[in-house]
Amino acid sequence: xxxxxxxxxxxxxxxxxxxxxxxxxxxxxxxxxxxxxxxxxxxxxxxxxxxxxxxxxxxxxxxxxxxxxxxxxxxxxxxxxxxxxxxxxxxxxxxxxxxxxxxxxxxxxxxxxxxxxxxxxxxxxxxxxxxxxx
Numbered sequence: 649x650x651x652x653x654x655x656x657x658x659x660x661x662x663x664x665x666x667x668x669x670x671x672x673x674x675x676x677x678x679x680x681x682x683x684x685x686x687x688x689x690x691x692x693x694x695x696x697x698x699x700x701x702x703x704x705x706x707x708x709x710x711x712x713x714x715x716x717x718x719x720x721x722x723x724x725x726x727x728x729x730x731x732x733x734x735x736x737x738x739x740x741x742x743x744x745x746x747x748x749x750x751x752x753x754x755x756x757x758x759x760x761x762x763x764x765x766x767x768x769x770x771x772x773x774x775x776x777x778x779x780x781x782x
Contacts, residue, residue, distance in 0.1 A: 655730035655770075659763055662770045663726060663737050671721045673712040679705050683764060683771040690777045691757075719745050724756055735763040735770065755779065 662681045669677025679701065688698040690707065698707045715721060726739040742749060743757035762774030 655735065655765070656728050658770055659728045659730045659735045659737060660726070662763065662772065663728070663739065663761060664723075666772070667721070667723050667739075667741070670711075671715070673715055675705065675708055675712070678708055681770065681772055683766075683773040686773055686775065688775040688777070690775075691779060717745075719743070720749065730763075730765075730770075733765040735765070737761045737763070 665681065666678060669680070682701060682704060684701045686699075686701055686704050688704055688707065690698065698704050720742055722742040724740045724742055726737060728737045729735060737760070739759040739761075740756040741759065744752075744755070748755075756779075758776075758778045758780070760774075760776045761772050763770045764773050765771075
């Protein structure tokens with residue numbers, strides 16, 4: 649990978665692994681590489697966010713049921729920045745059923761991530777998922 653900063657590459661790998669795990673409905677894979685103090689602001693409630701790894705883990709099963717019913721979670725675009733012990737990433741995903749995506753083909757789920765580097769590697773400590781208001 650000549651010319652690619654190793655930190656940026658590692659952050660990309662963490663996020664790509666997370667996206668793949670969500671698509672597989674793999675809870676352990678989704679939770680991997682998250683800090684115990686993770687905060688997630690998601691599309692559904694609670695508006696104050698999900699705080700801590702246990703609450704984060706418990707937020708995913710309903711979404712997996714939706715994915716299993718035929719919805720998609722596909723990466724469309726992603727960008728990363730890493731410097732020292734902190735990094736951020738943002739991404740756009742196609743997220744919806746075939747009917748949703750046909751009705752609004754340009755609509756994208758927006759994601760942002762904050763990461764912290766510690767001795768175990770890069771850990772996601774902040775996630776924000778949102779759709780623009782129609």
